[in-house]
Amino acid sequence: MSEENIYDLIIIGGGPGGMSAGIYAMRAALKTVLIEKGLPGGQVAMSAEVENYPSYENIGGSELSEKFVQHAKSYGMEMITSEVKALLPGLDYHRVHLDNGDVLTTHAVILATGGTPRKLNIPGEDEYYGKGISYCAVCDGFFFRDKTVVVVGGGDTAAEEGLYLAKLCRQVYLVHRRDQLRAGMILQQRVKAECKMEVIWNTVATAIKADADGVTAIELKDVNTGQKKELATDGVFIFIGFDPNNQLVPAGTKMNADGYVVTDDKCETNTPGIYVIGDLREKYARQIVIAAADGATAALAAAHYVEAKKAAAADDTCELPEALLQGAS
Numbered sequence: 001m002s003e004e005n006i007y008d009l010i011i012i013g014g015g016p017g018g019m020s021a022g023i024y025a026m027r028a029a030l031k032t033v034l035i036e037k038g039l040p041g042g043q044v045a046m047s048a049e050v051e052n053y054p055s056y057e058n059i060g061g062s063e064l065s066e067k068f069v070q071h072a073k074s075y076g077m078e079m080i081t082s083e084v085k086a087l088l089p090g091l092d093y094h095r096v097h098l099d100n101g102d103v104l105t106t107h108a109v110i111l112a113t114g115g116t117p118r119k120l121n122i123p124g125e126d127e128y129y130g131k132g133i134s135y136c137a138v139c140d141g142f143f144f145r146d147k148t149v150v151v152v153g154g155g156d157t158a159a160e161e162g163l164y165l166a167k168l169c170r171q172v173y174l175v176h177r178r179d180q181l182r183a184g185m186i187l188q189q190r191v192k193a194e195c196k197m198e199v200i201w202n203t204v205a206t207a208i209k210a211d212a213d214g215v216t217a218i219e220l221k222d223v224n225t226g227q228k229k230e231l232a233t234d235g236v237f238i239f240i241g242f243d244p245n246n247q248l249v250p251a252g253t254k255m256n257a258d259g260y261v262v263t264d265d266k267c268e269t270n271t272p273g274i275y276v277i278g279d280l281r282e283k284y285a286r287q288i289v290i291a292a293a294d295g296a297t298a299a300l301a302a303a304h305y306v307e308a309k310k311a312a313a314a315d316d317t318c319e320l321p322e323a324l325l326q327g328a329s
């Protein structure tokens with residue numbers, strides 16, 4: 001196959017991780033294409049404001065994601081809007097199948113498809129997202145300083161994020177559907193000891209209400225009695241689990257029990273030339289700055305990988321020096 005038709009690098013996913021990978025790949029002179037099925041930007045594009053991306057004290061989520069896109073495009077990075085149907089690793093090249101039937105061939109792939117917070121699927125949840133409903137306390141907690149918020153969920157994330165919010169907010173209600181938290185014992189003890197937190201047991205959220213200024217209340221139902229009540233709140237934080245978007249991860253790739261891909265410190269998977277970055281990668285924290293850093297790491301590693309692969313191929317096809325050819329005759 002002619003090298004002309006082969007990409008050095010295909011990036012799948014256009015959030016901060018994928019865009020950052022694109023910037024570094026273009027600067028490393030890799031023939032790169034980024035494929036995104038929808039609008040680029042990932043989860044950050046849906047955040048109202050971002051206050052923890054270094055160098056911006058406050059920036060709109062969509063504005064920040066647009067800056068990522070413009071920066072990558074300024075190097076002439078090719079972008080395709082299409083849904084990737086399959087990523088098939090190969091010994092020589094990897095192949096990326098698009099929904100329009102095209103098949104792209106590449107030396108390396110960076111998978112940056114992120115993850116999706118689980119939803120309650122109740123009235124108001126989609127409607128008021130970004131107007132008082134959030135899936136990230138570290139990102140949005142600051143906007144609720146000295147206010148009242150409701151956290152839904154009973155796992156480690158709900159407990160940790162609830163404790164984080166308790167440092168900022170006047171009151172945090174933790175709404176859990178059972179009479180015992182799933183969170184680990186230490187977190188349970190901390191929740192109990194936190195005077196600004198109150199757990200509302202055996203209760204599910206059934207609707208979120210808002211006015212023109214944002215969320216005003218949450219409707220709750222006691223699962224034992226069926227009784228409904230409305231609780232006034234300025235915000236609702238939902239932490240009922242997070243699903244990594246791992247549908248494209250090739251079979252045989254090492255993943256942990258929760259479906260996150262295990263990589264080395266270069267973000268490389270156990271398949272050479274396939275890298276995973278951002279929220280899909282097993283890691284300690286999921287933040288924009290960390291996804292961007294992953295993108296840089298993986299692109300630099302991919303550049304090194306592609307260069308070494310091409311050098312090895314060139315060595316194999318080298319013609320023997322003339323002196324040697326004469327000696328052989």
Ligand code: NAP
Pocket residue numbers: 119120152153154155156157158160177178181182183204239240241242258
């Ligand atoms: P999780 O452990 O799956 O907990 C989800 C919580 O949400 C559970 O309490 C569950 O209730 C509740 N829930 C699920 N669906 C619901 C619904 N439709 N309505 C109401 N409640 C619902 O998720 P996670 O807390 O995000 O944690 C994910 C993984 O990361 C876990 O393995 C966790 O240990 C790990 N983690 C670890 C740390 C840490 O070690 N520091 C921090 C964060 C996360 P039930 O309990 O009734 O099922």
